[in-house]
Amino acid sequence: MAGPQPVFRFAPSPNGLLHLGHAASALLNAQLASRLGGRLLLRIEDIDPGRSRPEFERAIREDLAWLGLDFAEPPRRQSEHIADYAAVLATLQREGLAYPCFCTRGLTARLVAEREAGGAAWPRDPDGAPLHAGPCRQLSDAERRRRVAAGEPHALRLATDEALRRILARGGGAAPGWDAWDPAAGDQRRVPADPARWGDVVIGRKDVAASYHVAVTHDDALQGVTHVVRGEDLREATHAHALLQALLGWPTPVYHHHALLLGPDGRKLSKSLGSTALRALRAEGVSAREVRRRLGFTGSP
Numbered sequence: 001m002a003g004p005q006p007v008f009r010f011a012p013s014p015n016g017l018l019h020l021g022h023a024a025s026a027l028l029n030a031q032l033a034s035r036l037g038g039r040l041l042l043r044i045e046d047i048d049p050g051r052s053r054p055e056f057e058r059a060i061r062e063d064l065a066w067l068g069l070d071f072a073e074p075p076r077r078q079s080e081h082i083a084d085y086a087a088v089l090a091t092l093q094r095e096g097l098a099y100p101c102f103c104t105r106g107l108t109a110r111l112v113a114e115r116e117a118g119g120a121a122w123p124r125d126p127d128g129a130p131l132h133a134g135p136c137r138q139l140s141d142a143e144r145r146r147r148v149a150a151g152e153p154h155a156l157r158l159a160t161d162e163a164l165r166r167i168l169a170r171g172g173g174a175a176p177g178w179d180a181w182d183p184a185a186g187d188q189r190r191v192p193a194d195p196a197r198w199g200d201v202v203i204g205r206k207d208v209a210a211s212y213h214v215a216v217t218h219d220d221a222l223q224g225v226t227h228v229v230r231g232e233d234l235r236e237a238t239h240a241h242a243l244l245q246a247l248l249g250w251p252t253p254v255y256h257h258h259a260l261l262l263g264p265d266g267r268k269l270s271k272s273l274g275s276t277a278l279r280a281l282r283a284e285g286v287s288a289r290e291v292r293r294r295l296g297f298t299g300s301p
């Protein structure tokens, strides 16, 4: 019996132009969706007001259309749904699973230096940032309320160990994790989540009432995404995503983290590397068919 129709998504952040690496990721999503008889959605991940620009969104959509990619629905734009992400954060806070963090960069640097004075390195998260070193988790509710009411800038952190404890304490609570899918081999392997590597991860930023982790997992659940195909630079983030999914009762999609396309210098392509931007190639007269061929995608997507 056929299961529910698979749902894939391509979820660019409009903070630069699409380059060949994005094209490869979008084309792979389209190819796998078509192979599995699934649908492919486009989601614009623009919750970062400091970096997202409408002109980049326009350029991204034009470039994707030029590449020949069709999406099943009009794109979902995350900036239009900040209130939904904020509601998730409010629930977590009410349930004692999230707390405000008032640490500044300066305070964190000082605390980390103090702890490292003894010789042992203070742990870093997979992005290289020190794990939460401040006293925020120990503050009383009254103190938190006072500082928030006074307008003190704060992020929101997940109480990660408490989140894990609650998940496991639920009747039949299974440890969070995900199925890593290898589309070439056609198999799946269970990966246990190890969210501790992110410590008390930031789930609400000082400048936005959300974070990438919350917005992406919320939307994958809301949109019924069954297959997440994205770059391996986001594999580590999946440890936090699987925890949030288990905590919030959201299904965990299957994940495939593909290798990143590297530049001639062996480093991952960045949006500032104009030479591989799809626009630049198009301006040089390279056709979409040629781009697909160079990336190993023959035929139409």
Ligand code: GLU
Residues within 6 Å of the ligand: 011, 012, 013, 045, 216, 229, 230, 231, 234
């Ligand atoms: N918006 C993210 C990015 O452009 C991708 C998110 C995801 O695929 O989970 O890097």
